Amino acid sequence: MxxxxxxxxxxxxxxxxxxxxxxxxxxxxxxxxxxxxxxxxxxxxxSVSETLISVLGASEKDVDALKAMMDDEIESHNDASCSDCLPETDKIIH
Structure with missing residues (x-):
């Protein structure tokens, strides 16, 4: 599928x-x-994720739920910039 x-x-x-x-x-x-x-x-x-869960026996409903979850996750990061996810520089061990 x-x-x-x-x-x-x-x-x-x-x-x-x-x-x-x-x-x-x-x-x-x-x-x-x-x-x-x-x-x-x-x-x-x-996507790789869709193909994997299908091969593992997921239903079309499960695939649709995965797509929605992935879309929601991506959308949740749209307002943030990459710098919001970076660790604080004073905590990085060199």
Whole structure:
């Protein structure tokens, strides 16, 4: 399930093309061909985390929950800068 790359038509979400994750080039070639004839598409490639939990037997609902959790975690860092996460320099041992 999540080890498959999908090319979706953007408006409808219809899957126009699907291939194994090892065949990424085929998906991008197909997407380029569709865009050349005026069809607006999106290439969906599963993340490493999505692929792992799918291989371990997670349901589609579990995969969706993981995606939401990861999106929330990323969003929670949007207001902070990288310097907010750095340790205080006087506590670093040289």
């Amino acid at each position: 999540s080890s498959r790359i999908k090319v979706l038509e953007k408006q409808s979400g219809e899957v126009l093309f699907e291939c194994d994750i090892t065949e990424e080039d085929k998906a991008y070639t197909y997407a380029k061909d569709m865009e050349a004839i005026g069809i607006d598409v999106e290439v969906k490639i599963p």
